[in-house]
Amino acid sequence: MRSIQTDRRALLRGFAGGAGLFAAQGLMPAWAQSGSAGLRTDLHTLDGPDVRLTVGHSPFTVGGRTGHGITVNGTLPAPLIRLREGQTARLSVTNTLDEDTSIHWHGVLLPFHMDGVPGVSFPGIRPGETFQYEFPVIQSGTFWYHSHSNLQEAMGHYGPLIIDPAGADPVAYDREHVIVLSDWSFLHPHEILDRLKKSPGYFNQSRTTLSGLVSGEDGMSLEERRMWGGMRMDPRDIADVNGTTYTYLVNGHGPTENWTGLFRPGERVRLRVINASAMSIFNVRIPGLAMTVVNADGENVRPVETDEFQISVAETYDVIIRPTDDRAYTLVAESVDRSGMARATLAPRPGMTAEVPPLREVPTLTMRDMGMSMGGMGGMAGMDHSAMGHGMDHAAMGHGEPAAAPMDHGSMDHDMRNPDNAPAGMAVGVGVDMVSPDPANRLGERPMGLEDAPHRVLVYTDLASLAPNKDQRSPSRALEIHLTGNMERFMWGFDGRKFSEIVEPIRFERDERVRVTLVNDTMMAHPIHLHGHFFELVTGGPAGHQPLKHTVNVAPGSKVTFDLTADAPGDWAFHCHMLMHMHAGMFNVVTVRPLDGAAS
Template sequence: MASSPTVQTLSRRQLLKVASALGLSTAALGLRPTWASSAGLSNLYPQGVEQGNEISLTVRRESLPIAGKMGKPITLNGTSPGPLIRLREGQDAVLKVTNLLDEETSVHWHGLILPPEMDGVPGVSFAGIAPGETFTARFPVIQNGTYWYHSHSGLQEQLGHAGPLIIDAAEPEAFTYDREHVLLLTDWTFEDPQDVFRHLKVAEGYYNYQERTLADFFADVAENGFADTVKQRSMWEQMRMSSRDIADVTGSTYTYLLNGHTSKDNWTALFKPGEKVRLRVINGSAMSYFDVRIPGLKMTVVSADGQPVQPVPVDEFRIAVAETFDVLVEPEAGRAYTIFAESMDRSGYASGTLAPRLGMVAPIPERRKIADRGMEAMAAHGDMDHSNMQGM
């Protein structure tokens, strides 16, 4: 029988003590979780990885440097993104979440099979975690794979309230590897997320700086002829849609991050010659889809959303919000590779390096142009008759 959630309230004195202690811990740990350090050696279980039968997370808001500027994300145990939580299939997990924010918060254990009252969705499975309270989630771990956790309260996820969650298998998996790295993709904005939401309600294309121009019109006429170009433009206009409406929020406000780092940071995942490397790729962004590739290196997908799949070799894969993919790679000795995650609308990217030693870099691939959505894409949703859309 599943245990009931435990909620305990901190007194003001206890709250201040916890905040003070956390401040010291944050200074000692640094600004980012150790699993996201430049070495990226998450398989070595360094400090910053939370594991064991009982794990504690403390949620609060604080100022941290992001992309060379000071931001104010929501942190978990003093870091943003949050620490890597590592569980093992078959254990009984105890996860204590203390809220030091001045508003309600929550933690949803994305993709985990657990009692509904432990799922962490306010208003659905529990009441949320009020300021000064600690919520204890208790559940048996009955699966394995690559997952993540994040807030389900307001727009807190956009403020960095997220982190990776790995469950090690109780039995040997169907594939082998020598080393692993966690790659958490996120999108950060220095705008208030409420302002982003308001802008989208006022104008759906507010952040789209890649709309078609007069120059595009003449280029289309030269390629397709005047009549066909006008016909295509007219059909999109009748639908009140744009062929370049690919993403609602774009790189015009977003900074895309890999493990909390920009491309300039050159976050590096190390390998030794002859090793087979497992990359656990997690899309922990709020709004962004990414196309992930490692130029010059074939990837083999072995897991999707924590579930094993028939191995599939790929050069590139698209990862949607909240999805996870595990891929195996076998890099050559002495060479660096670029891990390149390009936003689906081509407005920006996150990147890092896979290399045998720190300090190595590989070229950033040439940026690709935004792809126009054709009428073929609309037809994928069934035959569409636009004859009655005139004047809508």
Template sequence: MNTTLDRRQLLRGAALAGSTGALATWMPAWAQPISAGIVKPLPTVSGEEITLRIGRTPVTIDGRTLRAVGVNGTVPAPLIRLREGQNVRLHVVNELGEESSIHWHGLILPFHMDGVPGVSFPGIPAHSTFTYEFPIVQAGTYWYHSHSGFQEQEGLYGPIVIDPKGTDPAQADREHVIVLSDHSPLLGSKIFSKLKKQSGYFNRQRQTLGGLLAGRDQPPAERLMWGKMRMDPTDVSDVTGSTYTYLVNGHGPKDNWTGLFRPGERVRLRIVNASAMTTFNVRIPGLPMTVVQADGLNVRPVEVGEFQFGPAETYDVVVIPPEERAYTLVGESVDRSGMARMTLAPREGMAAAVPPLRKRPVATMKDMGMGGHDMSTMDHGSMPGMDHAAMGHGAGDAPAGQGSSASGAMSGHDMGSMNMRDFSVAPGVKKGPGVQTISPMPVDRTGEPGQGLEDVGHRVLTYRDLIALDRNPDVRAPSRELEIHLTGNMERYMWSLDGEKLSEVKAPIPFLTGERVRVTLVNDTMMGHPIHLHGHFFELVTGHGAHSPRKHTVLVQPGGKVSWDVTANEGDWAFHCHMLYHMAAGMMQVVQVRSAKGGAA
């Protein structure tokens, strides 16, 4: 292998092409390569008849062998390549000793083929086979994953690419499918148990006295306010790089998965966030990206330097590498506790420098639903201790070690003129220990780049940048409006919709077949939530009329709100946060769509 770096590139100070070994000293320790680069496309299956076998399989990540749940012996599961207009039969063989399932995320299909146990079908029992069959009525980049237990966290996920019947408007000379995910040596059930016992268990980036003295953390007055509320502004991600390794196509940062190109080529990157819990910030230092597709549907091209996307979202971008050098694609976790990393290069064995992790974000009053209210103008004296009794539990109920986590009720506590327990602004929310706060002034944040990306020095994609390439199929005005609050108690790790966990809900959310409904999601928590409605695309209300972007998943920023219009498709459909442990804790309901005459599809 060539061990010499280009001298001119070194002198320019750029982390450019060169041997992996020569660049190792430029990289953070956790990203230093153990291989010359893995140039290995994802295994692919296609055709009218496809067999997928779910089973236990070992995976090797950064030289370490771990247990996983895979499909056909691989993690991620094989790339399923289909064509718009075909029919497909997918024979899913469950070789596990437990129930399993596969949900075809983003695909429009009959609801009984959607793959959610207890909602749209009974699940796939251990050591049995279930055949999914449905027509392919769309094109684009999608993915599939288990909807049973924590199997998705343990490896049961894979990409889907559907080629269009006609000409693809996003022309490219070559493409790479890039699946970002998170993997832990801990079983999903163990992670969930730790979160329930101590919600901040995985947060290793809390504020310290040293950080305060060095000016890295909040100013003293602001920190005092958060302390009085007993809330932790660094609680950005529930599960972090303290247990996760962030993967590209099943490979860790040290593995250096590599996608090849020729200088000047248009290279399409189909990027899927298949993580269980991680919102990623994606960028390629030194190489702009042109976004051409969002959640599988074409958008007008928009050039950006970075984008943030939550679990279950997908973006297709086109890049044109001008030089014969290597580039690093970075998928940095939103809390900056780690990153997925890969290389784009003209030949195998090359690498570029891996940028250091940036300073982790700290939640602001806007993230608490204060609409950007300035803490310095608030009456600090109006913040007495937390009234835990108002939440139906005493201070002693909190597990040990959680004093710095968001906790208890703010029963009637005014932050200046803002009451974070004013249920009159959310009359549809059920009061109880599962609702810690109500956002006093939630704002539409679809024009913002995402938590922690406000001042990065380059253009970051926002939802308002997305404009549908084609006119939307249904441009009727909605006939009614529905407001749904995303609620939680972060200390007790309780998550819900409108204050009710799935286990507490007495009836599904009713829709009529074909009706147009405007849904407004209000985030009453200080953590982002990617909300997914199965079996539908909805149009974000961002001012683009008949060309509003259509998505199947939307990341609702902390303290923010998002509105979208949807045309209801008949059936029973899961509606939930795509943070796996939020869903498991109760942030899920069922949307039931019936014709006006009654009956199901």
């Protein structure tokens, strides 16, 4: 029998040709058996604990065109970083740009001064300088990293980060593929933002036409069309930036480039799906294959089988697939407004393809997406009311409030666009063009556009934490935060204030338990991300097993409630992960005190 050393050249020849991918698998862990084929064979991988990264300028080509990217180690996406729970990670980042840069380790629990947000947790990395991030690795799962400086994230400054568990992985799989979804535009992101500020509907080519309003092809009633017209809002304004300028990518490859992940029929294949987009929400499916969700935002969940899931900006989902046939499958990541898709192939051999489904019909916003639930109490559906009252101030939580009065359509325009009855603490000015009259909890509802899909669709209430929640105390207080905006001016904020104004940070006592409700008073989705923490979505699911998330998509006109244990001292960013929304003001700082060794 030949030794492993003798076989090295043969293995390398096999890797180069693709046929030898399977021959070497007995020598490799399951996670290393990616066996991907395409323009580049796979994501370049850097193993921890010591990693060196260089941020710089690079050309990027997709669809036959070449543009200017900001990349890490010259690749888009950035290299896959592989760490292991229990290590001390040391990541040296050198900046070769002519402007400051940074790296935020998205979803990673670490000391706040290593979190990588300029002006909040550190000063940034200046041109020509090197900064070393160093922190203990205390978790495992699927994460990613990206710039928090000057819209660089939209130009390619993002990459996947996988942390392997110190012990046995509770998820069994034979092969793994990391799937980084993203959006790319040849327009500079500052130009995109400038166009949105001048005309928020600039990229929307699916807007409702006059003939469509007259004919009723949108399915709305005459009264609904009258109301939309009176509010000067477009029911097809689903995404601020879309396929009119974006090319949607899988691991840096456009739809025509057919990134391919290999499998052997009968294998359990783990897909680690990361939405690293600047502005794009995707609906993900693999026609002909069921997916079993096993991990969300890096945290293991009880396995749940589905046929499609929506992944908002900055979320991650791990799914297990088990293709048994010797055939190719298409992985489809369709943009939420149906203006384009990212597409890849999963196949037994390189060069295979499967049918690519056409884009589905453009969804249409409804009165419900403006927080106008007609049922009054309909917004409480799906909540575990019994769990909300233990040891809490019922008045603060909104218990005992009267049912909503019948809606007066004639006064709707005034109530929504000139909100005289705004909640206490909200700054009502030009930055607020509506307040949702009756925002509903929609965690158990299918996402917009998938309501009538003829197959299973994942919803947040399907998720339950695999391990018991560590802190099962009842919250001691409640906090309500409104997500606000003026769509015509492309202004966004929390409680009516942009971060550029004088805004008080959101304060928590260290280790206090707080029930936070996010109320979306706008007609756009907002994926809200809290740095340095995980929170438990209040879904009414199994007691003590609420799903843990670091990012949650708050649908238009809806509200989301989560329980937070503020156990990470320091200053942390809290923001919408739609990059343009964040830069237009939907950002604040969460401060947790006291710090280690401090009295207050």
